[in-house]
Amino acid sequence: MSVEPKLTRFKQSVLSKYQIYNSIFMTLPFDAITKTGVLLPLFHETCEKGFKKGDDPTTIVDTFFKKYQARRTKESQINLLFRFIQYIERQVVLFDAIEDAAFPIVNNMEGIGTLRNLKESATSENKLEELKNYLEEFKVRIVLTAHPTQFYPGSVLGIITDLTKAIKNNDLSEINNLFAQLGKTPFFKHEKPTPYDEAKSLIWYLENVFYTSFGEIYNYIQQNIYDDSRKHNEIINVGFWPGGDRDGNPFVKPDTTLKVAAKLKQAILRKYYGDLKDLRRKLTFRGVEDRIIKLETTLYNFSINLDSKDTLTSKELIKELLSIRDVVEKDHQSLYISELNNLINRIHLFGYYFGTLDIRQDSRIHHSVFTTVINHLIETGSSSFPNNYHDLSENEQIEILSKANDDINDLDAFDDEMVCNTLKTISIIKDIQKSNGERGANRYIISNNQTALNVMQLFAMLKMVAFKDELTVDVAPLFETIPDLENAPSVMEQLYTNEAYMAHLRSRGSKQTIMLGFSDGTKDGGYLMANWGIYKAKELLTEMSRKYDITAIFFDGRGGPPARGGGKTHQFYSSLGPTIEDKEVQLTIQGQTISSNFGTLDSSKYNLEQLISSGIKNRIGGEANKMSAEDKVVMADLAESSYQTYKDFKSHPMFIPYLERMSTLKYYAKTNIGSRPSKRGTSDKLIFSDLRAIPFVGSWSQLKQNVPGFYGVGTALKQFEDRGEFEKVEQLYKNSKFFKTLLENSMMSLTKSFFDLTKYMSEDEEFGGFWNIIHTEYVTTKRLLLKLTGYKELMENEPSGKASIEVRESIVLPLLTIQQYALKKIQELEKAGVPADDEEKKIFEKIVTRSLFGNINASRNSA
Incomplete structure (x- = not known):
């Protein structure tokens, strides 16, 4: 090294x-x-x-x-x-490709935050037993989502992989060929991908990266920390959203979910078959070879035809391999036993499901579906629901829902497509569990969850449609906006005091998954408030859950850039302190976060190990991260004043017109990068609440103004400076790792801002004043962050990260210039009253759309 x-x-x-x-x-x-x-x-x-x-x-x-x-x-x-x-x-x-190839050289693969380092520290501090105990109950789950924050088609991802390999080997002739291939391969898609296409492109990462990296991490823990070959807690697992995430995506149908589940099963069976094929060449011993050949043949046939008669369950597969291992140990000097163990470990990690399919839908859709279902049951006279159900109070409705035992067998009795699809989705969860195992699909997330009633409606529907005897699905509410985060503890208490719901939780190991969404939180409340709102919600939800003897499992909806909850994720998790439940770290990863943080074996292993050790570090050193009462007052004050600043900014009359006419917002829909629509509503007018977080944050990023990652931070800090109380913020910065991490992520957003690009807007008669408001906040934030940290320049403590950003920003500078040039031309043509279908205007619009791609792809280190 x-x-x-x-x-x-x-x-x-x-x-x-x-x-x-x-x-x-x-x-x-x-x-x-x-x-x-x-x-x-x-x-x-x-x-x-x-x-x-x-x-x-x-x-x-x-x-x-x-x-x-x-x-x-x-x-x-x-x-x-x-x-x-x-x-x-x-x-x-x-x-x-060059950065990927250099990853193990630039990053110390055995340094701080790696498993080797974790083991050495625990050994030297006589905490190895403690570490073993933590690893037996601690879990990290990364959940792959199809949220479109990267624009590479699969063919280009393949070239990046090959190019990385060629660069590692300094193979100049292969590099030349790949350059030529790159020059001739289109970078944009003529048609939107289907949700199934998105699933296939993410399964590529499961097969080519995670299968190996997860296995290697598990093997290391088993062999070097536990020093045995026994089965332990799996520690790392993967969740999967494409094909199950219906929120705002009308193209995800029940048959999509079934197809994706089958594809996941087929993919993992093929991986096992490949490993058995390799083992067959090694385990050529008497009493072993025939059994391995039989397994190999069975899995080959099974992977080609999931309805094959000649099959075996994952339990039977493990049992047979363990039995073979005993023979190898007893009669054949344990030859190739570690290769056999590796396969057994992977089956333990991935079962027949590979990734757990999460189902997700909006509470408002559930409410409307449920209303239709109840009306139908009441009309047909086959219902235990009273006729005046809809007139009852929320508490009375919850009481009825907790006992609901009606059967909804005929799903085709409903004409409404949304009702039919929602109910069929519930019924196929059961089918997937039969085929792929319970972990194939055992979680249903309710986005935009606001009340306990939202949870109980789904709870009742699951039981009435498919899970009457035993509900083997976890219901996970997702709290997103600032008010929803504040209400979350009382919503959960209402559920914990419901006898039927509590009995369900007890049957699920007394655990409750609660999802918290950063993206919409930032869009709604600004950078500081979103992060502080989630921190406070987690503290209160932890306290509330512990009071009822429930372990809260927090699942973070994090995007790529800091503005959507990304940034230095492992630092964030190691900073939370003992007042926040931390038995599991769960987070969504998407777009360029997948390819940049987990896209190669090296980066995947390194970043997974960082996540594992961050959670454990928080456990072992958690007390040191506990925020004092004084620091909490300062943090709350900063969050509140930054929230007010951001709200005032959002309600400025030019806010929506600026995004609509001066940014690339409306061009996102034309890029064909994701299967779901770029906004929620159907209105022609731009309505803030309809805006999805990805195009919202992305548009500010294209303008090089990165508003969601810093706006309000400067004003909040300035209020302390103006009051002569800046030392309180300095104290908070010194004491709180959480606050420090927040500000470092904000510095990344500032580093990637470049106001010279749009300075011309300051002279604009209509938008000049608004541009100046943003620029002033940027200048204030930058000045005060440097003052607070004592740095001479932004990201001074991360010189290599800063250097990477500088190179990327320099590469796309001409691209940004061309994009702004085209936007300006469009504005001039519109002012001159040129019609929408004007040829010249269309060409400039095409330039704007095409230049979106490179700008976003270049931002991969925002993750």
């Missing part, structure tokens, strides 16, 4: 290599315009100089054409801009 500082390792293994390979890349003739590679560096330089001088994007583009390409026609200029976009997208891929 190199002892060079991390920044030096980054410069040698990433930056230098990028410069060398990029210069080769720029000489490749991808198309008729061979000059593109020569002209792009000149355009890049024009952008850098122009912004330094204070020029706007239109001036920069015009200057470039005047200076270097004066004889080009208008059409030819536009063509060149499209070529630049294509080149820059591929430069981003090149940088991704």
Whole structure:
């Protein structure tokens, strides 16, 4: 392992290599315009100089054409801009691949936060037994979601993987071939993917990354921490949303869910078959070989045909392998026993389900479905529900729901498609459990959960449709907005005091999963308040659950960038302290977070180990992270004033028009990157509550203004400075790892902001004032964060992370310039009253949409 500082390792293994390979890349003739590679560096330089001088994007583009390409026609200029976009997208891929290849060199794979380090620390502090006990009950679950925050089609992801390998091996001729392939492979999709397409592309990660990395981590814990070959708590598992997440996605139908469950089962059976095939070549001993061949043949047939007659359950498979292991141990000197153990461990980890399919739907949909169902039952006279059910109070309705035992057998009796699909989904959960095992699908998440009634409606529906005898599904409410987070403890208490619901929890191990959503929290309440709101909710929910002898399992809906709850995730989990339940760490990962943090074996192992050790560190050193009463007062004050600032900003009359007309918001729907619509409602008008968090945060990111990641932080800090009480904030920063992590993530958002790009807007007669409000908050936040941390520049404590961001931002600078140039042209055409179907306008709109791709992909280290 190199002892060079991390920044030096980054410069040698990433930056230098990028410069060398990029210069080769720029000489490749991808198309008729061979000059593109020569002209792009000149355009890049024009952008850098122009912004330094204070020029706007239109001036920069015009200057470039005047200076270097004066004889080009208008059409030819536009063509060149499209070529630049294509080149820059591929430069981003090149940088991704180089960074992935250098991951184990830049990051210390045995340093702080890794399992080896955890074991060594525990051994030296005589805490090994304590560590073993924690590992027996602690779990990390990463849940893969199809939320579209990355724009690479599968073919491009494949090229990145191959390119990473070729760069690791310094294989120049293979790199050249892959560059040429990259030049000819389209980066955008002509059609939206289906939810099944999304599932298939994420199953690729399960097969090619997680199967190996999860197995290696489990093997390490078994062999080096427990030092035995016995079965232990699985510690890490994976959840899966594509195909089960119906929230706002009308394209996820019951048959989609069944298809995805079958695909998951088939994928894991194939992996087991592959391992048995390898074992067959090794275990060629008497009394063993025939049994391995039989298993291999059975699994091969089963993986091809899930309805095959010749099958065996996962329990039978493990039993047979354990029996084979006994023979190898007793009669064959334990030859190849570790390979056999590896397969047994993986079957223990993944069963026949591979990833647990979560079902998710909005409480408002459930309410409407449930109302229809009750009306139907009352009308047919076959119901235990009273005729005046809808007129009863919430408590009375809950009481009836907890005892509901009606049968809803005929699901086709309902004409309404949403009602029919919701009920069929419940019934197929049972089918999936029969086929893939209970863990195949055993959790139903209610998004936008506001009341105990929301939970009890689903509880009753599950029992009435498919789970009359025993409910083997956990109901998980998702609290998202600031008011919902505040109400969450009283909602849970109402459930804990309900006899029927409590009996269900006891049968499920006295655990209650509670999901908390960052993305919509940030959109709703701003950066500080969303994080503090969730922290407080977790404390109160922990206290409330412990009072009823229930273990709260918190599941965090986290996005990629800090503005959606991402950022330094493991630091966040190790900072929570003892007042927040931490038996499990569960979080959603999506888009570029999957590819950047878990996309290769090295990064996947490293980041999973960091998550495991962060949870355990919080356990062992939790008391030190406990926030004092004084610090909580300061934190609450900061969150409250930042919330007020953000609310005022959100209610500014120019807020919606600015997003609608000055940002890329409306272009997200045209990118074909995700299967679900980019907003919730059907209104033509832009309504804030309909906005999804991803396009909302993404639009600010494209503007290089990153509002959701810092807005309100500066004003909140300034109030303490103005009152002469800044030392209180300094004290909080010194004492609280949680607050420190929040601010470091906010610094990342500021580092990725670049206001020179949109400075021209400050002169705009309509939007100038609004732009200046944002810019002032940025300047204030930056100044006070530097004052508070004592840094000379942002992210000073993370030089390699900062360097990576700087390279990525530099790569996309021409792309951002082209995008702003096109947006400005569209605004000018609209002001001139040009119709929507004008050809010139359509071309500029295409430029904006195409430039979205590279900008987002380049932001992968926001995760």
